[in-house]
Amino acid sequence: MSRVKFELPADDLTRATAFYREVFGWETQRLPFEYVLVDTDGEPVDPADADGGISPRTRFVQGPVLIIEVPDVDEVAGKVAAAGGELLNAKERVGEYGFSQYVKDSEGTVLCLWQSIADGTAAV
Template identity: 35%
Template sequence: MNPVVHFELPCDDRERIARFYESAFDWTCQRLGPEMGNYVLATTAEQDAKADAPRGAINGGFFQRDASKPAQMPGIVIGVRDIRDAMRRVESAGGQVLGEPMDIPGVGAYVAFLDTEGNRGSLLQPQG
């Protein structure tokens, strides 16, 4: 089974969206630099050295909306063991892979897709 490991939401103003979720839900937002596309990581559940985050909790992030790219909508990120195999499975099931995997330093290989209903999702093969 391949679990949901992350969520993503588009934004027009990364400072505004970070302030909103920090204020409304006490999330911690880490604003990354231009080398990471000005992405904002959102921590929704704390972890400590003895235990993982609460069962079922996932963290996420906010990406800068870009009209030149497809599928600028909320999505989920699914953790997979083999991104190329997962891409083939998405296409075999009737979905559409959006481009080629990109390497996210310190994280792993990532590529977005559309399911048969036009919903955006992403695949992540953790670095390892």
């Protein structure tokens, strides 16, 4: 079973963060790199259980992206390719939080595969 979160691209993280806090009352937490975690329920952000994030706009992330939490990014990326999808980048480590890889589904929709590092023992 997988959990689905979201990622919103922004040209200005500070401006976008203020927008979502002011308009929707979302709680936010800026990470030590260019990323902001968000919780949509008004509760303080728990980095291990955030609802989504705001990221810099990139060539992959031009519009909202679903983040699909998976047990093993490498395994699921292989399934994406086998099912007619496209791998957009190599798996990347995201600080001490986990691993991500952007893919396109069979219809061209960009998704982000996410593997959390629950206990710090996940393989690279």
